[in-house]
Structures are given as structure tokens and as C-alpha cells.
Amino acid sequence: MEYPFSVIAVDVGGTKIACAAVRYESAGEPPVVEGKRSVATCAQEGGEAVLERIVGIVADVRASLADQAHLVGIGVGTAGRVDARDGSIAYANEIMPGWTGRPVAERLKAAFGLPVAVLGDVQSHALGEARWGAARGAQTCIVMAPGTGLGGGIIAGGRILRGAHGFAGEIGATPNTLHAGDGNLESVAAGSGIEARYEAATGTHLGGAEISARAYEGDPAAREAIENAGRALGIALAGWANMLDPEMAVVSGSVVKAGPIWRDALHAAYVEHAPGVLAELPVLDASLGDAAPLVGAAENLLDSLEG
Amino acid sequence: MEYPFSVIAVDVGGTKIACAAVRYESAGEPPVVEGKRSVATCAQEGGEAVLERIVGIVADVRASLADQAHLVGIGVGTAGRVDARDGSIAYANEIMPGWTGRPVAERLKAAFGLPVAVLGDVQSHALGEARWGAARGAQTCIVMAPGTGLGGGIIAGGRILRGAHGFAGEIGATPNTLHAGDGNLESVAAGSGIEARYEAATGTHLGGAEISARAYEGDPAAREAIENAGRALGIALAGWANMLDPEMAVVSGSVVKAGPIWRDALHAAYVEHAPGVLAELPVLDASLGDAAPLVGAAENLLDSLEG
CATH class of the missing domain: 3.30.420.40 (ATPase, nucleotide binding domain)
Structure with a gap:
């Protein structure tokens, strides 16, 4: 990967969806979380509505990027058990009704034509802390x-x-x-x-x-x-x-x-x-606070590009 | 690694030491355990005596190899907790008195001038089964x-x-x-x-x-x-x-x-x-029986060469 580059990262929780650009300036330098915004999940409206809201917030963050040429993909960390094979939601509990089965990776790929990687929210959090936080x-x-x-x-x-x-x-x-x-x-x-x-x-x-x-x-x-x-x-x-x-x-x-x-x-x-x-x-x-799942979701996207 | 090649593998237990050549003929083909022999560990004679016995049995197996040119290293699986950093024994219980602290990797490197990798016995067993056995x-x-x-x-x-x-x-x-x-x-x-x-x-x-x-x-x-x-x-x-x-x-x-x-x-x-x-x-x-720790020790040596 040639520096600089950015990943759009999304953190999907039961109450809110956060989204930001995670920007990597050079090797060994911690990434910067830029242009962060969030919306209410409104989970009770169902999985399809949540998915549309995610597409919307990713579009907003992308539009706000100063440097769109070096956007390499979209990383998502989400509530629920994520199926590692296709980036869909294998299981979500009653906090996110209808979230089970949503094809998160597939939908974002179709909407943006970029590589997408989806991980569980706590997994994203853990990866963020391990790469750039308390467990660096x-x-x-x-x-x-x-x-x-x-x-x-x-x-x-x-x-x-x-x-x-x-x-x-x-x-x-x-x-x-x-x-x-x-x-x-x-x-x-x-x-x-x-x-x-x-x-x-x-x-x-x-x-x-x-x-x-x-x-x-x-x-x-x-x-x-x-x-x-x-x-x-x-x-x-x-x-x-x-x-x-x-x-x-x-x-x-x-x-x-x-x-x-x-x-x-x-x-x-x-x-x-x-x-x-x-x-x-x-x-x-943990040392990254709310940035951890965003950074981890971005890191997971980068790992997926390495194969 | 160019085929064919061999690894000398050692399985060090509380009662016996087994040693064999693990021969890899071609990619994707299960390795063959050849020239297997074993000696009593005589653990009560102390760690230094066990180490000498290991050097002896490795020398015997090496001497018996038809194709010495393609020997790439020595893999050991042993009782006790192995220090992953230097291949020494971090801790062994009373079944192997004086085994704690023995510099297994260092001694075998010095004796044979070959790459050496040391793993715990059950870890070796697990790796063998995961690569070529029940969990292939x-x-x-x-x-x-x-x-x-x-x-x-x-x-x-x-x-x-x-x-x-x-x-x-x-x-x-x-x-x-x-x-x-x-x-x-x-x-x-x-x-x-x-x-x-x-x-x-x-x-x-x-x-x-x-x-x-x-x-x-x-x-x-x-x-x-x-x-x-x-x-x-x-x-x-x-x-x-x-x-x-x-x-x-x-x-x-x-x-x-x-x-x-x-x-x-x-x-x-x-x-x-x-x-x-x-x-x-x-x-x-498990499907490899007694061969599992030998195959696993060889696989661990190969992993160590890949870095």
C-alpha cells in the first residue's frame, strides 16, 4: 500500500452508527481518525433501514474527504455475530431486530465499488487496541x-x-x-x-x-x-x-x-x-476510547487486502 | 524449499526419546517418517544426560539418511514448557529432573550446524494433526x-x-x-x-x-x-x-x-x-498416532524457516 491512503470505517452499535475516515500518512505513524460523524441506529426500524443508514453515512464521509483518490476500502465493525466468509450478519439479538442475515459487505461493495471487510464490534475494538492502542x-x-x-x-x-x-x-x-x-x-x-x-x-x-x-x-x-x-x-x-x-x-x-x-x-x-x-x-x-473500533475496522480492511 | 527434503524430528518424553527423518517428496504429498528409532530417556540421570542422548540419537538418524544433501534442519517436540524465544526448557516437572533450563536448540545447533526449532510435545502433536492428520x-x-x-x-x-x-x-x-x-x-x-x-x-x-x-x-x-x-x-x-x-x-x-x-x-x-x-x-x-509429534516437530522447523 502506498502512503498516504484512507479507509472509511463504520462502527455499528445498537444505539448509534459512527463513521469516519481513518487516514494513514506514513509507515509506523498512527492513523488519524478524520471527519467523524454519527447517526442514531434506530434499530427498531429493522435491518434493512439500518443498512440504508450505513450506506448514507458512508456516502457522507466519502463526500467530505479532501483526498478521494487514495481511498482503499471500507471497514465495518458491527454488533452481532459476523459471518467471516461473506461479511453478512450470522446472528444478532433482539437489540437489532432484523439485523440477522443482512448482507453488509455485499451491499456496501455494490453501493461504492470498493473493497469491504466486516468484523464484530468487539473484535474491531480489540484489533484497534492491538495495532495502535494499549496493546500496540x-x-x-x-x-x-x-x-x-x-x-x-x-x-x-x-x-x-x-x-x-x-x-x-x-x-x-x-x-x-x-x-x-x-x-x-x-x-x-x-x-x-x-x-x-x-x-x-x-x-x-x-x-x-x-x-x-x-x-x-x-x-x-x-x-x-x-x-x-x-x-x-x-x-x-x-x-x-x-x-x-x-x-x-x-x-x-x-x-x-x-x-x-x-x-x-x-x-x-x-x-x-x-x-x-x-x-x-x-x-x-484500553487507550483509544471510541476510536478503537473505527481503527480496528480499518485495520481489518487492510488485513483483508493483504490476504 | 525445493523438494525433496528431510527434517530430523525428535520426540522427547519422560520415558523415551524417539527420532526419525521426516521426508517431504513433493508439494501436497504427506511426509513420510523414515528410519525411526528410540531410546529410553533415563530422565533420572538428569537434564544434561538427556541432552547428550538426544544429540546421540540425532547423529544416528542423520548417519542413516540415504540423502544427506537435502536435510534442512532439526525439529524437536519435548516434555516441559519450552521457551519460544530461545528453544530452551523454561520449566519441567519432577518427571524430568534437571530438564528445566537445558538449552536444547542451542546445543543441537552447535552439534550439527543446522537450523533447529523446539516446541512442546503436545504442541508438536497438535501441529502434526493439523497439518497432515485428523485436522488436516x-x-x-x-x-x-x-x-x-x-x-x-x-x-x-x-x-x-x-x-x-x-x-x-x-x-x-x-x-x-x-x-x-x-x-x-x-x-x-x-x-x-x-x-x-x-x-x-x-x-x-x-x-x-x-x-x-x-x-x-x-x-x-x-x-x-x-x-x-x-x-x-x-x-x-x-x-x-x-x-x-x-x-x-x-x-x-x-x-x-x-x-x-x-x-x-x-x-x-x-x-x-x-x-x-x-x-x-x-x-x-487423532489419526497419526505416534507419528504426530514427529511430523509436528518437523512442520514447526519448516515454519521457523519461513519466519
């Missing part, structure tokens, strides 16, 4: 994103691991190792799990930020829900570290905001369950 | 080897995943998901775990083959120990499948001989814990 240059890395749900992404050989269908990195569906037989890891380690377990203990439904605030004020049920979330993720991370021997782990997502109560529980459980040779695993905060 | 051509695959212990190997992007230190694939150290907080997966899913749990239930110590025979004769404690081993591995496999989305899993090792009682328990637990989209994961028997 990592060959083996695991990214854990405990937010409302619990997603993840695995970097192996410096690339995002997609697997047979494209579904690799679904760490939330891992069995719950803290309470055997009781749901999956997401049900305890994600924000929704923290809220559900706090409600089960107290009868009160609160949002994650409020539970976190109460934990620091000394509410034992709040502290327990957050510590459990950290502990469950720490035990699971010990298992993944044995599997993958990563250079580092990266954490990202709203649960990370629960701070030291969560982080200390994660760390203690990890050290307790990991073998001594892996005890020093760095667990780093 | 797989890009993403997990190999599980429940024998006396429980080892594993992960194929990602068609290559063996080694990780930051070289320790990837240590599936036995995964937390025990069947009995939370009670040891690691090896303690229930490996042969040693089956024996220990049978002894705990009955007060009688028996070998795995005998426990297996008793399970088929209707001994409920024997059946339970074997079913538990299969169930624990099946639950763990569901987690790994969510992580890796492999094309298939391969099983190998003495526990596999426990037959349908073990396999049915593994399958039922896997299907119960895996998401529907991954329920059809093929779980295949």
Missing part, C-alpha cells in the same frame, strides 16, 4: 469488554482471531467458573449481571454506576456484586492465559469504571488461579 | 490430550499458537468448571484425576484401564469417575469453542480409550453448554 504491537493478546454484556476479542499472530464462522472471542458465553452450573460468565461479570445480582440480594433494581457508588459508600451487597464480577473475570482470565499465554490483557467497557474494588478482585482471583509463570500478566486499560 | 488443513483447531496429565495445543491461522513465552495450550491448568473451586481441569479430566476420584470414592487405587473396564461391567463409582472426566472436558470445550470458534476439536491420549461412556458424557456436556451455532463442532480422534 502485541502478537498474542486478549481484550475483555465488560459493559452491558461481556464481549471479547483475541489477537493471535498479530491478527484478530475469527475462527471457523467468525464468532471467536465470545468470552461472555464461557461457563461461569465462580458459581459452577449457574449461568455463563456474562451473567456475573457484565454490568447486567452486577445489576441482577444486586437486585437478587436486595430487592432493589439499580444501574451499574449507582451500585458502584454505593459499593464505595460501604453497601455490602453492592460491594459483593462488583467483587463477584471482578473475581469471576479473574478466574476466567487465568484459564484463558493458560490457553493463550498472551503478552497482556486489555480491559474496556463500563464495568471498568467500577474502579479498584473491581480491579483488585479481578487481580487477586487471577493471581490465585494462574500458574506462577503467568502471574505477571499485565492487565491494561 | 485446519486454520483454527483445538487438540486435547487427556492422558496421565491433560495437555493441549491450539492452531490459529493455520499455525501452532505459542503465545508470549511459548506456554499456550496448557488446558489442564484451566479452572475446574464442573466442581468450582476444586482443583483444575486436569484433576478431574486426566487419567490421574480419574484414578484419584475413583480411589476417593472406593478406597481402592486402580489404573485407568481397569477403571474403564469396571465402568463397562457396571461399577457405578468407575462409571462416575469416567463420566465426570468427560463432562468436565465437555464443559471446558464449550468455553474454548466460544473463545476460538474452531473448525474442529481433536482428542488424543489414553483417556480416549475409555470409549463411549467418556465420549457420550463429553458430547452431552458440550452440547448443553455450547451455543446452538457451535453445537455441531466435530470432535475427532
